[in-house]
Amino acid sequence: MFASNFYSKSYAAFPNLKRILCTAAKRKPEVTLEESTKHALDAGQYKPRHHEGRLTSGCISVPDSIVNAIIKSCKDHPVKALLTEGAKLDNFLRSRKPPLEHDELRKRINECRQFVGAEFRERFHVEEMAEEQLTYINKVVEAQSKKRAKQQIYAWKPIDYDEFKSLEYLLGRSAAEYAVLMRIFEEIKKRDSEFKPRSFIDFGSGVGTGTWAASNIWKENIFEYVSIDASPAMNELAELILRGGEMNKSMSVRGVFYRQFLPASHSKYDIVLSAFSLFELPSKKTRTDVLENLWNKCDGYLVLVEQGSYAGYSLIEEAREYLLEKINSSGSEYHIFAPCPHHQQCPRMVLEDGTPCNFESSYNQLPLGNQGESSKFLYSYVVFKKGIASRQGKLPRLVRPTLVRSKHSICRMCTDEGKLQEIIFTAAKHGTNLYRCAKASKWGDLLPIKINKSS
Template sequence: MTSRLLPLARRIQLRSFHISCARASEKVIFLDDQALKHLVPLSELPEGNTGPVIRSSKEAEFGCKRIGCVTLPQDLIHNVKRLIDRHPDKRLIRTDALRLYEALRSTARFPNEDQKSKPSYKKKDIDTGNDALPEAKVITYGPREAVAYAAGVMPATFASITNVLSELHHRLSDFHPRSILDFGTGPGTGLWAAKQTFTEINAMTGVDISEDMLRVAEALGEHHIPATFQRHLTYDPLLPGHDLVLSAYTLGDIGSLALQESTVMQLWQQTSDVLVLIERGTPVGFSTIARARQWILDHEQNAHVVAPCPHDRPCPLLFSEFARPRKFWCHFSQRVQRPNFLMKTKHSKNNTEDSKYSYVILRKGPRPMQQEDNMETQAYTWPRLIQPPLKKNKHVVMDTCASNGAIQRMVIAKSQGKVEYRDARKSAWGDAFPHPSKNKVVTRFEPVPLLDELASSS
């Protein structure tokens, strides 16, 4: 009896309500008490053999950069709303925010793009710059501009900083910062993101030239992130450096390449372990990050790049002979949920936006050696997806920055393997991809020779 009822038990679902006579098309099976005693619970039935389930590899999960849509902390949202409520005329906040947006757009691209020559990896080009910096509309951050920045710009910057610091926390298991220096802190955006990512931080310092910005940062961080704020960057060689030094959306406001280099080297002196530089994801922002990265690598032998580059050679997207930094540059994207105050400032009905950014994470010490049993050191050489992958029929096309300093296009076909193909299908812009391609790799930009290699060849 049980063997005959076993298949039947898979199809029967007993319901506790009366079946309407009008639904005559449904098939109803009535069982008496004797038959119900012989039914086997569904939980005790043997499961069918569905075969192995292909999941993403651990390496692909480790190289994943996605963190989902970023949401601002509720305490920060509450403090910004309180700051806006104290403003005497809320309509001026949107007017001031529009001026900030226009000033940021004015520095998005290089001027006279068709007339400027391409930069190359030579000492004079890095020091003086082959590209003229755009003439930015200078914004003096007074009390009105500081409030407008917090209400209209800060959420996007918070999202990109959170993504970069989350990657840093994920990639370096031995990095537990106790102190942080946020250069160009503005309303304390970097301090909020760092405190949310690294809970062990107990000493925070924010530096900004605008006193009104520092007042806003103190107001937003009151009772939540106690920090020390100052207007100028000071350095004492007798004092220990900061475990984490952050400069987000600040270097681009410096109108001279010489001052940019001086600032970057001062920040490196303040660093005892990790330096994080972030700029807007525009051609100018990318060029600023690439030059700052090269300044440190040229002057400091005891330094290496953690992310996003899998190498310490000059950036091929800026210094290569065939580079087109105005059309093809390295940047990434992070989505953020717009708080209500930002939607009102922008007069927007969409509650999300994408923040584009360029960044580099540099650490003191030699580049870690490869270890077969250590995924963390292996990830240093995994190619980085610098553009969204093209997912075609039975193959995925990826543009990556390779460990040899070249920009390569690799194809992962379905025939390469189930795990490799699934990892490629699930990959996204910004991920570090762990699998090499069995197909021929096409080099789009050759590696840039180092200065000593150029000297030896000449």
């Protein structure tokens, strides 16, 4: 009775309200299951929780053979100290920011100088001072400006990975990075089962986590692994691990080569990887030069991965936009394989709310010291593929965890229209199969649905 009276009074006060509400109701999207998924579920080929868009795996662990090699590689070093320093390094890298461009840095310093100068002008009557006093005040302002700039402006500097720092990186980061790369490579294998890579190149290879993951997925196919890292200590450690922690042993993976710089040859590789390396480059110009070089060496998939922070996401989006513009101008046939189902600007960047587009990977820490428990790692990434996109590439992707509630589930997705879409699924409205598919889907999965916008 209350609701009836409320709406009656509202319609009387606002004559257009009823029409606006009806129009809004009509604009709600109609959501249906993909035909292939619908037929497979009806035929009992698999259950909704195993639908074709399920990509996320459980908690990932570094293989025992690698763990044993890591233990042997650290036997002459204080493991407890390495674990402590490795955790500090991991925290630093997770919160790292890219270097400011020269113009931006100069602008920020000038802003600090002007702000400090204004503070002094308010405190002292500068116009009444003698020349000697002004000279002294200017020196103080300059010193205070430099101090303020150091406090407020992020001071990027490259990290020198010597032998000990490389071991810190190994113990602090390798398990998380391996889990992330395994998840990305598993998606490529699942969605493109006919892809049989023969060659792999890893820019910024570090301790070799890219090689560990790629060989785990395609060991029978890949015959050439090229690892590029500017640190000789990193390359030596990566090779030592593949030799089981003893340099006189043969390598457990065939055809691995180590370099300090990208090869100048025009060789092509089926998988080109740059994981957690863009932060190490000193400027945007350097980053775009590297990206162009990597794309020119790609003959299949180009995989770019960074931290799941807003800074890491911004670097991935910068790379994504640069490659889209460059490839479009060249007329090459390509598509974004993951995670985006579209080629438009990322809707997260359009919102400008400081929220990154990132995903979560669960992993088991290395069983050293008191470690061994499971952890989570946030990452942002983009995968380009040369060739035509498949049907699956247009499916909406869940960009946040599914909210499972009583008799309904809420999915937040990125759609092929380049927009963020939130849909509340219920069995009564969408059918049991679709509701169960949505309920079982996790952050990072594809949802096999069609979203038909009503006009």
